[in-house]
Amino acid sequence: MIGDFKGKHILHGNQFSREDLDRVMKVAEEFEGGLERGGTYDILKGKVLATLFFEPSTRTRLSFESAMLSLGGGVTSVASGATSSAAKGESIGDTALTVSQYAHVIVMRHPEIGSAAEAARVAAVPVINAGDGAGQHPTQALLDVYTIRKELGKLDGITVSLVGDLKYGRTVHALVEILSLYDVRLRLVSPGLLRMPSEIVSSLEGRGMEVRETDDLVKAATESDLLYVTRIQKERFSDIKEYEKIKGSYVIDKALLQKAKKDIVIMHPLPRVDEIAAEVDDYKGAAYFRQVRNGVYVRMALLALVLGAR
Secondary structure (H helix, E strand, C coil): CCCCCCCCCECCHHHCCHHHHHHHHHHHHHHHHHHHCCCCCCCCCCCEEEEEECCCCCHHHHHHHHHHHHCCCEEEEECCHHHCHHHHCCCHHHHHHHHCCCCCEEEEEECCCCHHHHHHHHCCCCEEEEEECCCCCHHHHHHHHHHHHHHHCCCCCEEEEEECCCCCCHHHHHHHHHHCCCCEEEEEECCHHHCCCHHHHHHHHHCCCEEEEECCHHHHHHCCCEEEECCCCHHHCCCHHHHHHHCCCCCECHHHHHHCCCCCEEECCCCCCCCECHHHCCCCCECHHHHHHHHHHHHHHHHHHHCCCC
16 A cells, blocks of 8 residues: 555555555546646646666657656656666666666666566665566556546446456556456456466455456457457567467457447557457447557656655
């Protein structure tokens, strides 16, 4: 439980209580409403965000930078490990300690699990985990929950199917931690090689969640209010032959939608490859680009909260 967000690190999906989530969503709604009405904010004027991205990113990096600029703050950025002193062998800790001399908050993505926590141990400013390898992506989970509530009108009493790469998918690892705080039924749909780690499943069941694992997407779609689809991540496979065997295992297309529960919502953290057909984009329940926009509001909320402006 975070409680007072000011000065806190945002590292893992298990940090949050329902009260914490309510606060983030309330502030995000405030900013969404303000921006939609054409309003502007300068509550972080004079503050600097440093984005340190040692893995590729479009949505997360740009939405954080857009969020900071929308609050009146400034941004300094490292968009590739090759352009930072990490290429010279500098440790994560030294990088974080150095950058915290230039900025008031750090957002970091790194290929190593636990890298954000390592940075947070020494940084003099709040560190926000923007993805640590196959570990966690808590801010994606927060914007996902915000999106689910907007699309379905509630979080309790729903059935959610997570589809695709559940083994390496840091977005779903963080999301299930947050969903476990609500009365949510989970369907875990994946090939055998990409099943959700057993320790995560056991933990969820231990908290009283109804969790069912399956490889049958059609059946899951008939009983779910929402499909959360993920890309099978080629970059996580050491053996490319294993990737070739299972890529394209699940595809969301109009034929599937005809079999699915009426008004089912489709979400995806993006980027997509071939797991959602372009023909689905005009379906009213296709929420993945609305989901992207929601990321700005939620990240505005987090930046304002950790910097004490809300």
